[in-house]
Amino acid sequence: MTDVQAILEKVTTKYGKQRSALMPALQAIVKEKNYLSDEDIVAVAKTFDLSTAEVYGTATFYTFLDTVPRGKYVIRVCKTISCHMSGKDEIIEALQNTLKIKVGETTVDKKFSLLTANCMGWCHKGPVMLVNDDVYPELTPQKAIEIIQSYQQK
Amino acid sequence: MENKLKKVDLIFCKTCQDDIEVVRKALQRNPDEIINEIIDSGLKGRGGAGFPTGLKWKFARAQQSDIKYVVCNADEGEPGTFKDREILDVVLTTVLAGMAIFAYCIGAKEGYIYLRAEYNFMLNKLNATVEEFNKKLKDLGLSFEIQIRSGAGAYVCGEESALFESIEGKRGEPRNKPPFPTVVGLFGKPTVINNVETFVYTAMINHLGAARFKELGTQDSRGSKVFSISGDTPKAGIYELELGMTVEDFVKEFGDGDTKAVQVGGASGHCVPRKKFENTIIGFEGIPTGGSMMLFNSSRSMYNVLKDYLEFFTEESCGQCTPCRVGCQQLLKGIEAVKRGERPASYLEELKKLAQSMRIAAKCGLGQSVANPFISIVDNFKEEIIY
Numbered sequence: 001m002t003d004v005q006a007i008l009e010k011v012t013t014k015y016g017k018q019r020s021a022l023m024p025a026l027q028a029i030v031k032e033k034n035y036l037s038d039e040d041i042v043a044v045a046k047t048f049d050l051s052t053a054e055v056y057g058t059a060t061f062y063t064f065l066d067t068v069p070r071g072k073y074v075i076r077v078c079k080t081i082s083c084h085m086s087g088k089d090e091i092i093e094a095l096q097n098t099l100k101i102k103v104g105e106t107t108v109d110k111k112f113s114l115l116t117a118n119c120m121g122w123c124h125k126g127p128v129m130l131v132n133d134d135v136y137p138e139l140t141p142q143k144a145i146e147i148i149q150s151y152q153q154k
Numbered sequence: 155m156e157n158k159l160k161k162v163d164l165i166f167c168k169t170c171q172d173d174i175e176v177v178r179k180a181l182q183r184n185p186d187e188i189i190n191e192i193i194d195s196g197l198k199g200r201g202g203a204g205f206p207t208g209l210k211w212k213f214a215r216a217q218q219s220d221i222k223y224v225v226c227n228a229d230e231g232e233p234g235t236f237k238d239r240e241i242l243d244v245v246l247t248t249v250l251a252g253m254a255i256f257a258y259c260i261g262a263k264e265g266y267i268y269l270r271a272e273y274n275f276m277l278n279k280l281n282a283t284v285e286e287f288n289k290k291l292k293d294l295g296l297s298f299e300i301q302i303r304s305g306a307g308a309y310v311c312g313e314e315s316a317l318f319e320s321i322e323g324k325r326g327e328p329r330n331k332p333p334f335p336t337v338v339g340l341f342g343k344p345t346v347i348n349n350v351e352t353f354v355y356t357a358m359i360n361h362l363g364a365a366r367f368k369e370l371g372t373q374d375s376r377g378s379k380v381f382s383i384s385g386d387t388p389k390a391g392i393y394e395l396e397l398g399m400t401v402e403d404f405v406k407e408f409g410d411g412d413t414k415a416v417q418v419g420g421a422s423g424h425c426v427p428r429k430k431f432e433n434t435i436i437g438f439e440g441i442p443t444g445g446s447m448m449l450f451n452s453s454r455s456m457y458n459v460l461k462d463y464l465e466f467f468t469e470e471s472c473g474q475c476t477p478c479r480v481g482c483q484q485l486l487k488g489i490e491a492v493k494r495g496e497r498p499a500s501y502l503e504e505l506k507k508l509a510q511s512m513r514i515a516a517k518c519g520l521g522q523s524v525a526n527p528f529i530s531i532v533d534n535f536k537e538e539i540i541y
C-alpha cells in the first residue's frame with residue numbers, strides 16, 4: 001500500500017500547500033487507498049496546516065470521499081429515476097446475490113463494496129454502474145455479473 | 155400535420171474545426187465588440203438558469219481587479235442531463251476556445267473546468283487536450299491557462315458558489331447572494347462561470363456571427379440548444395433542437411405514442427401533463443431547461459416519480475439552511491403519509507404551502523426549485539398521489 005506521505009508529496013508538488021490543494025489531496029488518497037483512514041486525515045491536516053476537524057468536515061461532505069473502509073473496487077449503481085425505470089432494482093439484486101453482500105457492505109476479502117448513487121449522466125443508456133472510475137452503461141443483470149467476475153479475476 | 159420541431163447541427167458539426175484559429179481571430183478584435191456581439195445574439199446560459207451570457211461578461215469586464223477567473227461548469231448533476239459529457243467528449247477544444255476568448259475579454263489569467271467525479275474516466279484524455287491547448291494559447295501570446303478540477307459526488311456543487319467553495323477546498327455549501335460571482339467569485343475574485351454548452355455557443359457566435367445564431371429560436375429564446383432525452387422514448391439520446399417548440403411538437407417526435415407527462419428541466423424542473431402539451435413552450439418564455447427532457451408513459455406512477463425526485467433532493471440537500479434541509483424531508487414523509495392513508499388528501503395543500511415557502515426561504519436554487527416538480531406533479535396528478 002502506498003504511503004500517504006508519498007501521495008501528499010506528489011499532490012503538493014503539483015498543487016502547492018494552500019487549501020485549494022485539499023480536494024486533489026483527498027481524491028488522490030482515496031484513489032490509492034480506497035478510503036480515508038483517521039491517520040490519513042491527521043496526515044493531511046498536518047500537511048495543509050488545518051485542524052483535523054476541518055479536513056474531516058470537508059471530506060464527509062462528498063459522497064466519493066469515503067471515510068469508512070471500502071473494497072478495492074467500489075461499485076456504484078445509479079438509483080435515480082431513469083435508471084429506476086430501466087431496471088436498476090434487478091441489477092442491484094443480481095450484484096447482491098453474486099457478491100453475497102447488501103448495498104452499503106463490503107465483501108470479506110475486501111475486494112468489492114456495493115453502493116448506490118444518484119444520476120451519473122447516462123440516463124439514455126440505463127441502467128448504469130460505476131466500478132471505481134469506469135462506467136458501464138446499458139446493463140442487464142447478466143452483463144453486470146460478468147463485469148464483476150472480470151474484476152474478480154484481476 | 156407538419157412537425158414544427160427543427161433539428162439543428164451547430165454544436166457537434168465542428169463549424170469551428172480549427173478552434174485555435176477562432177481564438178487567434180478573436181484576439182484581433184476589441185473585447186467590447188466581442189461582448190456586444192454576444193449580447194446582441196441574445197444567448198442565454200445553457201446550464202438552466204438562463205442568465206443573458208453577454209451581460210454577465212460585461213459585468214465581469216467592468217470589475218477592476220488584477221485577478222479574475224473563468225470557470226466552466228461541467229458538474230452536470232441534474233437528473234436526466236448528459237449532454238455536457240458528450241460536448242466535452244466531441245468538441246472540447248471549442249469549449250476551451252470559448253473560455254479563452256472570454257478570458258481575453260476580461261483579462262483573466264486562469265481558468266478552471268469543474269468536472270463531476272462520475273466523469274473521471276474521461277480525465278486523462280481531457281487533461282491531455284487541455285495541456286496541448288494551453289501551449290497553443292501561449293504561442294498566440296495569450297497568457298491564460300486552464301486546469302481541470304474534479305468534483306467528488308455532490309449535486310449541489312453544480313451551484314456556482316458551492317462550486318467555488320469546492321475548488322477552494324471546502325465543503326460545497328452555497329454562499330449568500332449577492333454579491334454575485336462577477337463581483338466576488340472564486341477565491342474572492344471577479345469570476346464568470348458558464349455551462350459547458352454556453353462556452354461552445356459563444357465561440358460559435360464569435361466565429362459565425364450573431365446573425366447566424368439569431369436565425370434560430372424566438373424573441374425570448376434565441377438559437378438552438380442541446381437536449382438530453384430519456385425515459386419512455388424509442389429515441390433516447392442527445393439532440394440539438396431549435397428553441398421555441400411546444401411540448402406537443404416534442405412529444406410527436408420523441409414520444410412512444412402513449413406519453414402522459416414530460417418532465418422539462420430535470421428533477422428541479424416542471425412536469426407537463428398531456429392536456430398542457432399544446433400550450434407549453436420549451437424555452438425561456440415557457441419552461442426553461444438545462445436540456446433534461448424525461449418522458450413518462452401511462453404505465454408509470456407519477457407518485458413514484460415524485461417520490462424519486464424528493465429522495466434525490468433529500469439526499470443532495472447540503473443541509474445548510476433549515477427550509478431546505480427539513481422541507482425536503484417533510485415533503486417526502488408527507489406524500490408517503492397521504493399514500494398510506496394516514497393523512498387526508500387535503501394535507502397535500504399544506505405540503506404545497508411548505509414547498510412555496512421553500513421557494514422563498516431556501517438559500518440556493520436547490521431548495522428553491524423543489525416546489526417546481528412538487529407543485530406541478532401534485533396539481534396535475536393528484537389522484538395518483540392519493541390512491
Ligand SMILES: Cc1cc2nc3c(=O)[nH]c(=O)nc-3n(C[C@H](O)[C@H](O)[C@H](O)COP(=O)(O)O)c2cc1C
Nearest residue numbers: 199200201229230231312313314348349352519520
Ligand atoms: C443545485 C444546483 C445545481 C446546478 N448544477 C449545475 C450544473 O450541473 N451545470 C451547470 O452548468 N449549471 C448548474 N447550475 C446552475 C449554476 O449555478 C449556474 O447558474 C450556471 O453554471 C451558469 O452558467 P450558464 O449561465 O452558462 O447557464 C446549478 C444550480 C443549482 C442551484
Ligand code: SF4
Nearest residue numbers: 472474475478518521
Ligand atoms: S437550499 Fe438546500 S442545498 Fe441550498 S443552501 Fe439551503 S440546504 Fe443547502
Ligand code: FES
Nearest residue numbers: 078083120122123
Ligand atoms: S438516472 Fe441513472 S444515469 Fe441518470
